[in-house]
């Protein structure tokens with residue numbers, strides 16, 4: 001058996017005065033899939049980063065295989081056969097997948113013989129459950145494809161233990177299942193030990209052998225998956241039983257559209273199809289869901305609507321006024337956006353949480369007039385209110401937002417975007433990486449905004465989410481809208497067929 | 504007659520391009536290497552001037568111009584070491600630091616260079632590639648310095664190395680994503696240190712060309728900002744060494760335009776034509792970074808891109 005066991009004893013990690021991990025111990029048997037559960041900010045990522053040598057634990061020991069090992073830096077973990085798919089991307093954006101994979105090996109020769117390497121890569125890829133373009137710079141690919149590249153890299157490196165930090169959040173349900181099935185197989189056959197961090201209990205129940213739950217940096221429980229119910233696990237995670245509330249949409253979509261898109265075109269990156277949307281209307285009291293395999297124009301659409309990419313033709317109107325995604329227009333027309341990868345696309349990572357929460361309003365008074373001097377006191381006040389209302393877990397309101405856990409960044413941006421009068425809300429993968437409780441909470445907020453009369457465009461890679469929330473669903477494929485169906489009674493298989501482009 | 508003048512002009516421009524482009528070539532290749540590792544070194548202008556002075560002094564004192572080139576590369580490299588060291592010790596802004604290094608480099612060169620303005624040092628030999636022709640103009644135009652070819656070879660080697668060697672790929676990784684580099688356990692500061700020092704040494708060799716080949720003397724007005732223009736060239740060349748070669752030739756030709764026109768008797772607008780490289784810089788920068796285009800190819804860790 002190539003797989004080896006991992007044991008941690010009394011791991012503690014502090015960031016300044018803040019204790020992110022407090023005396024955490026756990027044992028992962030070789031050849032098993034071990035799930036690590038916990039709310040946003042519970043310390044899951046911190047724990048595995050200590051294991052991988054990315055952070056240094058303040059105290060505690062790791063036993064890898066049957067030897068106690070000091071893991072002081074990533075190379076140590078690498079040498080022991082430990083690999084990790086990080087929650088934030090760690091591949092080199094300007095390099096192709098082929099270059100990234102080959103350079104990740106510890107034994108790269110001085111001069112790389114690309115011909116031989118490509119042949120080996122080709123053979124390796126033919127055994128993999130999914131494909132990615134090998135020659136396009138990764139920065140040009142959509143989040144889902146980059147995630148696949150990260151996973152492929154770890155498999156390519158023939159690890160003995162792989163840690164996956166929320167590997168499935170950007171994948172389609174089918175892709176996620178493929179990835180998890182592959183991991184399951186590799187574990188069962190004794191090739192690999194898997195530690196997986198996820199917020200999806202369904203995945204835990206279906207694919208994991210054992211589970212450990214963290215709560216606010218401490219062990220909150222664990223055990224064999226077969227002996228625990230979903231309710232047990234959520235109770236351990238949040239310290240109290242969690243009742244999934246039901247979402248009720250009230251009020252019918254109005255007749256007149258608020259956001260209208262006509263003949264919208266844009267270039268795609270690196271020879272990909274750009275946008276080519278003939279017509280798309282979103283009405284008040286309506287959630288329009290956009291389904292599609294990532295990399296089919298969703299990112300381009302989001303970028304055009306958010307002003308990150310100039311359209312090459314067509315028109316966008318909001319409430320009958322022409323819209324060019326300028327900051328003033330967004331303010332006047334009440335357009336708000338939550339893009340994917342919010343830390344990169346919607347935050348100033350080095351600025352404080354307070355500053356980031358005020359990005360939309362720092363230059364306005366409370367009644368919307370322009371102001372010259374900042375009112376720091378008011379900014380702090382608004383920021384604190386949002387932190388409290390949305391339960392953002394941050395070491396301090398003045399900490400840089402880049403130091404927050406993935407889920408808390410998401411919450412912060414949503415808090416900022418839902419603040420004030422929202423006429424049009426454009427959201428991409430809003431629950432990417434959120435824990436069960438937060439998912440329920442954020443979906444409730446989205447539906448509440450819709451019920452209050454917001455016109456909402458919801459781009460999501462999670463079909464279940466779209467089916468649950470949308471009044472109407474359209475499918476995007478290669479930059480075009482190829483299918484439309486009402487949300488209630490929508491046929492997931494039919495949507496899936498159009499997503500795959502077989503229609 | 505007109506066609507005669509035109510061919511004279513073409514030959515003069517070609518000759519000028521081969522000569523004037525070489526310092527651009529070395530500095531831009533050096534800057535390209537440094538920027539690929541994620542750092543900007545405006546100090547290369549200082550390395551160029553210091554290289555020119557030390558090359559001339561070295562050649563004069565040792566009696567061998569190639570020793571002068573070696574001295575120039577070493578001094579340029581040392582200036583790069585200073586820049587890299589200061590940038591990595593404390594988290595100083597590399598652009599501000601670069602300007603300080605540039606001033607330090609030129610200052611040191613002027614201070615120690617005073618005694619070498621008068622005497623004449625042995626210059627580098629040139630390759631007479633025009634022997635096949637009877638025309639003396641062509642013969643003198645094709646007196647090409649071996650340094651030019653060395654520069655071309657370095658450029659081609661760099662392109663190959665960035666794609667095909669571990670060292671080249673490591674430089675790209677460090678320059679593009681410090682996060683990825685850290686996750687791979689690369690020593691970021693060390694890589695940038697080496698890239699900056701090597702880049703600065705190349706700039707020093709560019710300076711040696713100025714004092715030992717063309718114009719072939721040492722004085723304080725020797726460089727006219729080639730080191731800074733080269734930084735713009737790298738942006739225009741999209742951080743591709745091969746494109747740096749092309750851009751250097753283009754700028755060399757632009758720089759040779761004014762003097763060449765004078766040789767055929769056009770003296771009107773002399774200053775305007777002399778400004779050609781600077782105007783070209785402005786135009787190219789405008790085209791290269793016009794809004795709506797992404798800065799394609801820019802290393803992700805560069806402070807001007809982030």
Ligand SMILES: Nc1ncnc2c1ncn2[C@@H]1O[C@H](COP(=O)(O)OP(=O)(O)OP(=O)(O)O)[C@@H](O)[C@H]1O
Nearest residue numbers: 015020040041042043044045046403404405406407
């Ligand atoms: N580099 C850092 N500096 C300061 N605080 C940090 C740092 N990294 C993490 N933290 C804090 O440690 C806590 C645990 O963060 P961690 O990223 O481990 O959470 P998580 O369980 O992975 O959450 P999520 O599910 O949202 O990814 C958070 O409160 C976070 O703000």
Ligand SMILES: [Mg+2]
Nearest residue numbers: 045087405406
């Ligand atoms: Mg995390």
